[in-house]
Amino acid sequence: xxxxxxxPTTRGGPRARPAKAGTTGTAGTRRRASHSMEAVVSEAVxxxxxAGEAALTFRALAARLGGGVGSIYWYVSSKDELVDxxxxxxxxxxxxxxxxxxxxxxxxxxxxxxxxxxFDAVAARPWLGAYFLRDSGLQPNALLLxxxxxxxxMRLDLTPRQCFHAVSAVMGYVIGTxxxxxxxxxxxxxxxxxxxxNVAEFADEWRALDPETFPFVHHIxxxxxxxxxxxxxxxxxxxxLTGLRLQAGR
Numbered sequence: 001x002x003x004x005x006x007x008p009t010t011r012g013g014p015r016a017r018p019a020k021a022g023t024t025g026t027a028g029t030r031r032r033a034s035h036s037m038e039a040v041v042s043e044a045v046x047x048x049x050x051a052g053e054a055a056l057t058f059r060a061l062a063a064r065l066g067g068g069v070g071s072i073y074w075y076v077s078s079k080d081e082l083v084d085x086x087x088x089x090x091x092x093x094x095x096x097x098x099x100x101x102x103x104x105x106x107x108x109x110x111x112x113x114x115x116x117x118x119f120d121a122v123a124a125r126p127w128l129g130a131y132f133l134r135d136s137g138l139q140p141n142a143l144l145l146x147x148x149x150x151x152x153x154m155r156l157d158l159t160p161r162q163c164f165h166a167v168s169a170v171m172g173y174v175i176g177t178x179x180x181x182x183x184x185x186x187x188x189x190x191x192x193x194x195x196x197x198n199v200a201e202f203a204d205e206w207r208a209l210d211p212e213t214f215p216f217v218h219h220i221x222x223x224x225x226x227x228x229x230x231x232x233x234x235x236x237x238x239x240x241l242t243g244l245r246l247q248a249g250r
Contacts, residue, residue, distance in 0.1 A: 040075045044086040053127045087131035088139040094121050107155040122178035129179040156248035181229050
């Protein structure tokens with residue numbers, strides 16, 4: 001059951017805007033756009049996922065939706081607003097997926113479950129991390145996700161400062177690591193082969209280094225050569241959460 005006050009929300013509907021040329025009806029009133037906020041934001045997410053933020057233009061979005069550029073202005077006033085709403089649309093899914101990660105026997109386990117789900121969303125969408133909680137007025141789901149994570153930390157009976165630092169550390173680690181991994185190929189097939197090839201190339205270069213100058217690099221190079229990014233993320237998260245357990249005396 002979702003914790004009270006952190007149920008995913010949706011917002012939308014046409015917004016009153018000045019009429020543009022070619023958008024008035026026979027009586028001089030503006031024609032209603034043929035889309036919906038849900039359709040506009042959902043298609044924006046698709047464009048962002050396919051080709052990144054640079055590919056998301058009102059012209060490209062209107063072409064995908066089958067309307068004119070002016071119709072997009074019924075719903076959003078700028079590209080920044082559109083990407084903010086697209087990010088929040090994705091985070092509604094993260095909230096839905098973590099409804100069960102609240103109120104469990106171990107608050108730290110709940111924190112971990114929320115963090116891993118959030119990480120998976122950002123790693124799959126490199127554009128998402130930069131827009132998380134950028135505008136809480138347009139991103140209620142982002143604020144609700146922050147609240148959901150914070151409520152689990154509050155159950156550890158830490159001070160307000162300790163709670164703030166804990167949530168900030170977890171969020172920063174999730175977003176930073178996921179955004180970095182998102183810059184590199186993560187999918188299967190050819191992209192996975194490219195990623196594996198890059199890792200193998202680096203590993204060969206490290207093996208060739210002087211072991212007296214780089215003893216640590218030689219110590220870990222074989223692990224690096226076969227590491228999996230998701231496993232590496234979870235290992236780092238567990239180190240962070242171990243510190244949280246120690247601080248909470250658990």
